[in-house]
Amino acid sequence: MFPTAALTTLLLLALSVASKPVVIRESHVTLPFAKSVNVTGAHDLVNKDKARAKALRARAEAKLNGAQLSDDAVIGIPVENQAVVYTANVGVGSPATTYSLLIDTGSSNTWVGAGKSYVKTSTSTQTSNRVSVTYGSGSFSGTEFTDTVTLGSGLTISGQSIGVASRSQGFDGFDGILGIGPVDLTVGTLSPGTNTAIPTVTDNLFSKGTITSNLVAVSFEPPTSEADTNGELTFGGTDSSKFTGSITFSSLTSTSPASEFWGINQSIKYGSTTILSTTAGIVDTGTTLVLIASDAFSRYRSATGATEDNQTGLLKLTTAQFNNLQSLFFTTGGTSFELTANAQIWPRALNSAIGGTANGIYLIVNDIGSDSGEGLDFINGFTFLERFYSVFDTANKRVGFATTSFTHATTN
Numbered sequence: 308m309f310p311t312a313a314l315t316t317l318l319l320l321a322l323s324v325a326s327k328p329v330v331i332r333e334s335h336v337t338l339p340f341a342k343s344v345n346v347t348g349a350h351d352l353v354n355k356d357k358a359r360a361k362a363l364r365a366r367a368e369a370k371l372n373g374a375q376l377s378d379d380a381v382i383g384i385p386v387e388n389q390a391v392v393y394t395a396n397v398g399v400g401s402p403a404t405t406y407s408l409l410i411d412t413g414s415s416n417t418w419v420g421a422g423k424s425y426v427k428t429s430t431s432t433q434t435s436n437r438v439s440v441t442y443g444s445g446s447f448s449g450t451e452f453t454d455t456v457t458l459g460s461g462l463t464i465s466g467q468s469i470g471v472a473s474r475s476q477g478f479d480g481f482d483g484i485l486g487i488g489p490v491d492l493t494v495g496t497l498s499p500g501t502n503t504a505i506p507t508v509t510d511n512l513f514s515k516g517t518i519t520s521n522l523v524a525v526s527f528e529p530p531t532s533e534a535d536t537n538g539e540l541t542f543g544g545t546d547s548s549k550f551t552g553s554i555t556f557s558s559l560t561s562t563s564p565a566s567e568f569w570g571i572n573q574s575i576k577y578g579s580t581t582i583l584s585t586t587a588g589i590v591d592t593g594t595t596l597v598l599i600a601s602d603a604f605s606r607y608r609s610a611t612g613a614t615e616d617n618q619t620g621l622l623k624l625t626t627a628q629f630n631n632l633q634s635l636f637f638t639t640g641g642t643s644f645e646l647t648a649n650a651q652i653w654p655r656a657l658n659s660a661i662g663g664t665a666n667g668i669y670l671i672v673n674d675i676g677s678d679s680g681e682g683l684d685f686i687n688g689f690t691f692l693e694r695f696y697s698v699f700d701t702a703n704k705r706v707g708f709a710t711t712s713f714t715h716a717t718t719n
């Protein structure tokens with residue numbers, strides 16, 4: 308079970324404005340963390356999410372088929388970065404150079420060099436490997452180094468494998484990625500390909516005894532502006548001030564390709580109507596919306612009466628339809644998590660950021676692009692995770708959720 312905060316070293320990466328100084332309180336180390344919404348055109352949000360879903364599936368399938376993903380294997384629509392991104396400042400080297408890295412639960416390599424160039428110091432050691440990864444939102448390829456990585460205030464990991472990009476695409480405005488997905492996603496990213504995994508930052512914090520549980524917990528809160536203070540990432544433990552009640556866990560699914568990621572079995576009901584019977588899908592901080600299989604999506608659209616909005620690509624409701632909107636119930640690990648009507652709509656303060664009209668009511672549930680039964684039938688993305696505390700537990704092969712003070716909040 309989970310050690311209490313007193314027994315564990317917690318590293319909290321707080322989502323906050325980038326100018327905020329590093330704050331240390333009790334055993335928590337809090338790092339400035341920035342969030343931004345970047346949607347550049349009509350349908351951009353939906354297209355970016357769908358491209359990511361397609362790329363995650365393709366990536367898992369390539370890996371399962373033993374295909375080496377080359378840096379030319381760019382999958383999906385050539386989109387740029389994700390619509391909602393979280394970046395943490397991470398130090399590499401000694402003295403450390405600070406890089407702004409995207410936090411990603413859907414990939415597991417940590418790399419730098421997309422924006423700011425890698426600065427070698429006495430702790431930098433080049434290996435004989437090349438490394439490459441493709442994402443829904445781009446790709447990178449480069450050289451593997453081991454180096455000292457610093458998270459928060461002086462918490463260092465020595466000998467961490469990092470990629471140093473010589474080529475990257477789709478990461479404008481960022482320096483790289485802090486990959487906190489399952490370690491097996493790193494298999495096949497090195498060439499000449501050894502078929503071994505590259506320990507993630509979390510794995511190394513755990514194996515070196517810096518944290519006592521091999522897990523990461525995420526606290527998001529609903530955004531109210533395009534860049535705001537609203538959450539934190541914790542390595543090695545959970546932060547009880549960020550959730551209410553207890554965390555309930557669901558074993559990682561055995562169904563492929565969801566099993567390559569933070570995959571779980573889950574069913575979804577709209578009110579009392581089942582729209583998706585128990586099936587496998589994933590939990591992903593890099594997806595903005597809640598994406599569900601096409602057949603489930605069409606049941607949801609009929610049940611809500613929503614119509615597709617041609618400006619945003621999202622489903623849109625009238626005020627009368629919104630007043631009748633029922634809750635969605637996501638049941639996993641024997642517990643049901645309620646996404647209220649308010650939680651099913653895109654924050655109105657951000658309507659213009661996605662090309663919508665100021666008072667429009669847009670739904671955050673969208674179509675994953677394929678029918679159910681394909682082993683990755685939903686993605687609980689950011690708009691789900693901002694209502695529930697989530698725990699990605701490597702040691703016990705499970706994902707946990709808990710309610711928070713925002714679960715039932717009326718914020719939109």
Ligand SMILES: *[C@@H]1O[C@H](CO)[C@@H](O)[C@H](O)[C@H]1NC(C)=O
Nearest residue numbers: 343345346347387388479480
């Ligand atoms: C927003 O995305 C566009 C491409 O979609 C990119 O060119 C631009 O640099 C991004 N802006 C920020 C602030 O990330």
Ligand SMILES: *[C@@H]1O[C@H](CO)[C@@H](O)[C@H](O)[C@H]1NC(C)=O
Nearest residue numbers: 558559560561562572586587
């Ligand atoms: C998930 O669903 C699959 C398919 O029904 C089943 O085989 C598996 O036992 C379920 N549970 C887990 C933890 O994978």
Ligand SMILES: *[C@@H]1O[C@H](CO)[C@@H](O)[C@H](O)[C@H]1NC(C)=O
Nearest residue numbers: 349614615616617618619623
């Ligand atoms: C978008 O919808 C509006 C009204 O709903 C319609 O007038 C317009 O022609 C549509 N535009 C496109 C490109 O379909």
